[in-house]
Amino acid sequence: MSPHLERLKAAGYKLTKARSTILHVIEAAGGHVTSAEVLEKVAALNPSIGRASVFRTLDLLTRLVIIRPTYPGGSTTPGYVLMPGGHHHHIICMVCNRIIEFDDCGLEGMAAALEERLHVRLEGHLLEFYGRCDRCRELPLPGSEA
Amino acid sequence: MSPHLERLKAAGYKLTKARSTILHVIEAAGGHVTSAEVLEKVAALNPSIGRASVFRTLDLLTRLVIIRPTYPGGSTTPGYVLMPGGHHHHIICMVCNRIIEFDDCGLEGMAAALEERLHVRLEGHLLEFYGRCDRCRELPLPGSEA
DNA sequence: AGCGAAAATGAGACACTGTATCATTATAAG
DNA sequence: CTTATAATGATACAGTGTCTCATTTTCGCT
CATH class of the missing domain: 1.10.10.10 (Winged helix-like DNA-binding domain superfamily/Winged helix DNA-binding domain)
Structure with a gap:
């Protein structure tokens, strides 16, 4: 199961x-x-x-x-x-909408610090970067020509 | 303006x-x-x-x-x-849906590393933590009683 | 196994968010 | 001021997601 x-x-x-x-x-x-x-x-x-x-x-x-x-x-x-393990990280290409996943590290420390400072209880996080992938990095943003 | x-x-x-x-x-x-x-x-x-x-x-x-x-x-x-400056960070309370914003730091370094490693161009990011705020941390998740 | 309380389901009607079209209007460059 | 062109507003439309409620399924208990 x-x-x-x-x-x-x-x-x-x-x-x-x-x-x-x-x-x-x-x-x-x-x-x-x-x-x-x-x-x-x-x-x-x-x-x-x-x-x-x-x-x-x-x-x-x-x-x-x-x-x-x-x-x-x-x-x-x-x-x-x-969100396996309650977290996920990816990059969204704003030209072709491709999603590139990547593994991450440092955020557990940030989560622990926030829990202490703000008295909250955190169960997961999502980190999204927006930009242009390797195939689209030289192209203009969609809509720029519109 | x-x-x-x-x-x-x-x-x-x-x-x-x-x-x-x-x-x-x-x-x-x-x-x-x-x-x-x-x-x-x-x-x-x-x-x-x-x-x-x-x-x-x-x-x-x-x-x-x-x-x-x-x-x-x-x-x-x-x-x-x-997303002032192209980035934003907050905590979403899953019980009362309150949004708690916080300032962040370390992600510019991660963005630069990703740009180099994956040959992408990044223009912004959104980091969301999910959990329970200080007022709701002792309550069960919504739907648990349903 | 079988019973029973309670949660979860499926069907379908419904509300609403978001989309596409297109003639008209407003922007901004020259 | 003129003019090309982007952007608009109106409207009709498509699709996503919601709600209700009778029926079914799960699962603790015996």
């Missing part, structure tokens, strides 16, 4: 067909999906799962910091990223 | 009534707004500005890394944060 499903159970939620299917779809996609992709692939795997459950589950996974919504491009449909 | 408007002009975009009104609304709100709030406040200031222009401008400001969409709560309407 996926460790994410175990976290669901540990948090007191029931393990259902819908939830395991949805989580499987996200994991099979490599951790980067849009809600539209999840809807489509879940329907392909099991047409009896309703839309409402998909959105409810995305909400639930977000609250548990198992996934987190992010915006590849402008104000369109959000994407979701898996 | 707001430095953000100057950046628009420097990037080759025209300075229009709609754009300056929308940017003014975001700045007056302290840098944290939802699209619904922008629509409402812009309509109050100048009813002749159409919805389409508001969304178009939010897209444009996002591409220029002047603002950046983020999700305070679950998968509902996105919020937008002003």
